[in-house]
Amino acid sequence: MFSTPPGVLVAVALMVAMATTPSHQAYAARAFFVFGDSLVDSGNNNYLATTARADSPPYGVDYPTHRPTGRFSNGLNLPDVISENIGSEPTLPYLSPELTGQKLLIGANFASAGIGILNDTGIQFLNIIRIFRQYELFKEYQQRVSALIGPAQAQRLVNEALVLMTLGGNDFVNNYFLTPPLTFRSRQFSVPEFSRLLITEYRKILSRLYELGARRVLVTGTGPLGCVPSALAQRSNNGECIEEFQQAAAIFNPLLVQMTQELNQEFGSDVFVTANAFQMNMDFINSPQKFGFVTSKVACCGQGAYNGLGVCNPLSNLCPDRKIYAFWDAFHPTERAVRLIAQQIMTGSSQYMNPMNLSSIMAMDSRT
Numbered sequence: 001m002f003s004t005p006p007g008v009l010v011a012v013a014l015m016v017a018m019a020t021t022p023s024h025q026a027y028a029a030r031a032f033f034v035f036g037d038s039l040v041d042s043g044n045n046n047y048l049a050t051t052a053r054a055d056s057p058p059y060g061v062d063y064p065t066h067r068p069t070g071r072f073s074n075g076l077n078l079p080d081v082i083s084e085n086i087g088s089e090p091t092l093p094y095l096s097p098e099l100t101g102q103k104l105l106i107g108a109n110f111a112s113a114g115i116g117i118l119n120d121t122g123i124q125f126l127n128i129i130r131i132f133r134q135y136e137l138f139k140e141y142q143q144r145v146s147a148l149i150g151p152a153q154a155q156r157l158v159n160e161a162l163v164l165m166t167l168g169g170n171d172f173v174n175n176y177f178l179t180p181p182l183t184f185r186s187r188q189f190s191v192p193e194f195s196r197l198l199i200t201e202y203r204k205i206l207s208r209l210y211e212l213g214a215r216r217v218l219v220t221g222t223g224p225l226g227c228v229p230s231a232l233a234q235r236s237n238n239g240e241c242i243e244e245f246q247q248a249a250a251i252f253n254p255l256l257v258q259m260t261q262e263l264n265q266e267f268g269s270d271v272f273v274t275a276n277a278f279q280m281n282m283d284f285i286n287s288p289q290k291f292g293f294v295t296s297k298v299a300c301c302g303q304g305a306y307n308g309l310g311v312c313n314p315l316s317n318l319c320p321d322r323k324i325y326a327f328w329d330a331f332h333p334t335e336r337a338v339r340l341i342a343q344q345i346m347t348g349s350s351q352y353m354n355p356m357n358l359s360s361i362m363a364m365d366s367r368t
């Protein structure tokens with residue numbers, strides 16, 4: 001009753017041959033790995049017992065399936081658009097049961113909403129994948145790819161990959177500035193002291209990523225923490241960005257650039273490339289109309305002042321046209337805003353990308 005037609009056997013044999021032959025053609029585009037928080041989580045938290053999730057409507061309303069995926073967006077998120085720009089398929093969440101076989105060669109997304117640089121960031125979200133756990137999964141991934149294409153090719157796939165790391169915003173929003181505080185951080189440290197602590201820990205995190213084989217890593221600085229609808233709703237009287245939060249980003253981000261430059265000197269190569277996410281966001285926050293947005297203050301999905309209170313869920317206000325809003329929910333940009341950010345990552349000047357933009361990286365790496 002279940003006899004297998006010969007054609008299927010041939011196809012299976014071919015697939016096995018392709019999978020076991022260490023052939024460069026097995027993967028056309030370079031692999032892409034993603035680590036970090038909700039700005040880049042593509043659905044790992046769907047598989048976890050956490051409150052930090054984006055798996056109910058209207059999340060995903062503009063995604064090709066029009067269904068929630070776990071991305072904190074109305075549609076695509078930053079990793080999706082970067083994949084598009086480098087000619088790759090989108091990376092699957094590492095916890096997805098669909099991530100098997102040849103799909104592993106595309107790369108993987110290990111990000112988990114709610115996490116930060118510090119282990120004590122995001123404790124309120126319970127079971128999330130903190131950064132060192134993301135690395136454990138990355139090691140497990142490498143073993144699985146080794147079994148598929150052999151250790152030498154697996155090593156090469158990782159060394160030649162592009163990596164995206166997005167961390168730090170939650171250490172301020174969901175730790176230092178959280179009211180009421182869940183940790184002692186704001187009593188222990190001033191903002192400059194706390195920023196230096198974050199950079200010390202972040203340096204260890206990035207060094208470890210290098211040890212794990214990463215050789216091209218895009219590191220995004222923190223966005224405009226004081227201008228997101230959540231900050232406006234909680235602290236702003238007149239719609240002005242919250243100066244104390246903006247100041248924290250203005251202290252943290254230059255320290256991050258400096259630290260990655262030091263690491264690059266240590267490793268003797270431009271491994272780490274920083275993206276000035278703060279400035280990329282401020283461009284359309286300062287002049288929304290110039291970029292085709294009707295507002296940069298009001299979230300598309302939410303409730304209360306600026307639609308910036310609580311979470312986005314089926315009972316929230318939902319704007320009819322997501323293309324004219326910069327913010328999707330209280331913290332995260334719309335797909336349209338993400339595309340503007342990705343464009344600067346691809347082709348931005350040295351004001352946005354340090355020491356170079358992604359199109360230069362792609363051109364350089366294709367020659368070597």
Ligand SMILES: *[C@@H]1O[C@H](CO)[C@@H](O)[C@H](O)[C@H]1NC(C)=O
Nearest residue numbers: 117118119120130132133201
């Ligand atoms: C965070 O946790 C990881 C592993 O769980 C540990 O190796 C690291 O030292 C911790 N970091 C700090 C600052 O405690």
Ligand SMILES: *[C@@H]1O[C@H](CO)[C@@H](O)[C@H](O)[C@H]1NC(C)=O
Nearest residue numbers: 347348349355356357359360
């Ligand atoms: C991208 O970076 C390269 C190298 O820094 C630079 O020459 C080029 O002008 C940048 N692209 C744009 C559009 O600025």
